[in-house]
Amino acid sequence: MKNIYHSDIYQFNTPVSSYWEDHSSENLNLDKLNKDVSSEIVVIGGGYTGLSCAINLIENHNLEVILVEAGKIGWGASSRNAGFCSLPPSKMSFKKMQSIYGNDETKKFFKNSVEGSNYTKDIIQEYNIDCDVTGDSNYVVAHHPNKFKDIQEQATAYREEFGIETEIYSKEDFDKIGHGGTEQFGAFSYKPGFAINPLKFVNGIAKYALSKQLKIFEHTKVDKIDKENGAYILRTKEGSIRSKKIVVATNGFYQEGLIPEMNSRILPVISNIIVTRALTEQEIDQHNFKTFSPIANTKNLLYYYRKLPDNRILFGTRGDLSGSDQSNLNMSKKMEKFLKDIFPKWKDINIDYNWRGLIALSQKLTPSIGKIDNEEIYYGFGYNGVGVSAAPWTGKQLSKLVLSNSKELDISKIYKGLPKKFIFPKLRTFYFRLAVWFYAIKDRFNI
Ligand SMILES: Cc1cc2nc3c(=O)[nH]c(=O)nc-3n(C[C@H](O)[C@H](O)[C@H](O)COP(=O)(O)OP(=O)(O)OC[C@H]3O[C@@H](n4cnc5c(N)ncnc54)[C@H](O)[C@@H]3O)c2cc1C
Incomplete structure (x- = not known):
């Protein structure tokens, strides 16, 4: 699998030494996967999205779920963000949103964003998480x-x-x-x-998930996914998981090559x-x-x-x-x-x-929630740096999608579906550099 940045940023086995690491005592120390197992559903990624999806699948649908995380729980952005529970999860101005999607969808998008923020607040209370609000x-x-x-x-x-x-x-x-x-x-x-303290929040969600019998494997990175007799086989270094359905909750740490339909779409x-x-x-x-x-x-x-x-x-x-x-x-x-x-x-x-x-x-500038056509693979990502409110809520929406027959969620269509692929995806960071220069100039002149 290919990464688009220097390998220093993908050291999954080393926790990032942040202020939060020094101000949260919890360390869950869960096993890594070292044999071949099977499960009805596998969630890839142990941040807010993956954990919330898994909890909702277990609590509302009584399903057997395995969650795998390449590092320790929350190793990705969920343990090291700034802890702002803000909104909306978009880089598009509301005016642009109104001009592209119309007033009603834009209103629904903001309503869903507020629901996301309230959902985060609710689970802090319901799961009894002390995360220094x-x-x-x-x-x-x-x-x-x-x-x-x-x-x-x-x-x-x-x-x-x-x-x-x-x-x-x-x-x-x-x-x-x-x-x-x-x-x-x-x-x-x-x-x-x-x-909030984001690390205490993600650890609190994981502890609640464990109390609901979610099987979590830390330090278990999915390197490859094969298909065999209508099932997916997720290969990791020391074991594999056979499953009918996969939820991809890897957000900014998605590694190109894992799922062909998701490649070249995330920046x-x-x-x-x-x-x-x-x-x-x-x-x-x-x-x-x-x-x-x-x-x-x-x-x-x-x-x-x-x-x-x-x-x-x-x-x-x-x-x-x-x-x-x-x-x-x-x-x-x-x-x-x-x-x-x-x-x-x-x-x-x-x-x-x-x-x-x-x-x-x-390129959508708003989050992406959905199912890959003709596959049993579900995704939720692209919160534009506003995942404390958007990611747990997205996990909950994903759990409904995984189980629904109609494959339709009652949320704003602005969230739904995959973004376009980047043209010449290898140039993604170059495009971003150009955008940074452009916006730095605008900021210099306060425009
Ligand atoms: C510096 C920083 C500051 C931020 N500040 C804020 C903020 O103040 N407020 C806010 O709302 N948002 C903020 N964000 C964004 C927010 O943290 C994210 O949107 C949110 O945590 C995303 O959650 P997630 O579960 O989708 O992804 P993540 O928490 O990133 O989790 C994805 C996980 O997938 C795992 N993974 C990847 N590939 C594989 C694989 N092949 N096999 C197994 N596991 C894999 C990774 O190890 C990772 O732990 C910030 C982000 C950063 C980086």
Whole structure:
């Protein structure tokens, strides 16, 4: 199987050393598969999508399910994201969405996005997961005076067209309840929204799944899938699984070659995060950083940041472009400068952590949920970096699809079906570099 980035980013057997790894004590230490077995359904990928799908298959349909994960549970993006429960899972503006899909489908898409956020909140409670929930909304901050009008428009559309609770804040008002700094020119909030420790969340879902008798194999990477007498045989290094149905929940870590129909359709993109040392209350006050809710700004190459429960600042943005460990380090240095440019009074604050991972984009710019024609293979991916709310909900939708006879889900059609294949797929990262340059120029001129 081929990867499109440097091999450093695909070290499945090594947990990524993140702030979350140092602030979550759980380690499930599950077996790897070392023999030949069979199951009604196999789920590939042990993040939010795969685990949620498996739990729903077991709880609602009483099915025998095996889940395989190439690393430890949650090794992919689910253990190392920024923990924002935000929406919508799309890189397309709502105006563009309305012009392509019409008003009704766009409304349904936003309704489903809100359902996703509420579903995440519900399972935290239902599965009794202690994942350090903070904040009660999301903020979008205008990084330049030009952008305040845009966010006012966005907030109004969210409220009037999609029924989402929003509030608009002037620069002065947001300074009192959000934060100050050099790139804060007003903001709006929307609900639902909050922040979590993503690793505690994924481990909590896995523990609940184990209590429901889900068989999970860690460090078990599917290298190849064969077909034999109407069944699929999933080959791993030390064993195989025979199954009638497969759910692919590998999102940005999908490896080209596994499933022919899925190849060349996903653009995995690196997102990087840095975390400062804990700040004193005095240091926090220097920029009035009051809120514990997640924040994203209006740059095309957006910055996302939040104050963690121990007064550190987590700061993320689009990542390095090669995937090597060295490019990660270089990127984290650049990000430190971005952070300190917008919060200059913190210029002497050290950075304690940096890490990154892959999010999944596609030409659709919205998630993809569905079944491959003439196969019993189901997929859910492409959350555009908004998987905390979208992925568990997608897992639940997938479980319904796997079992439904009509093969139709009652969700917005914007989610349904595979994205187009990239022309000359080997050039995907080159296309992305071009897009980054283009948006960096737009950001430089605040357009
Ligand atoms: C740095 C970063 C920050 C982010 N911040 C946020 C945020 O704040 N809010 C938000 O909503 N979203 C965020 N995201 C995105 C979010 O984390 C993802 O959308 C979400 O975790 C996707 O869940 P998943 O289960 O579909 O995929 P993943 O969690 O990526 O899981 C896929 C799994 O599949 C496994 N796998 C791959 N191939 C195979 C194979 N052949 N055999 C077996 N297993 C395999 C991988 O090991 C991996 O663990 C962020 C992502 C990154 C990288």
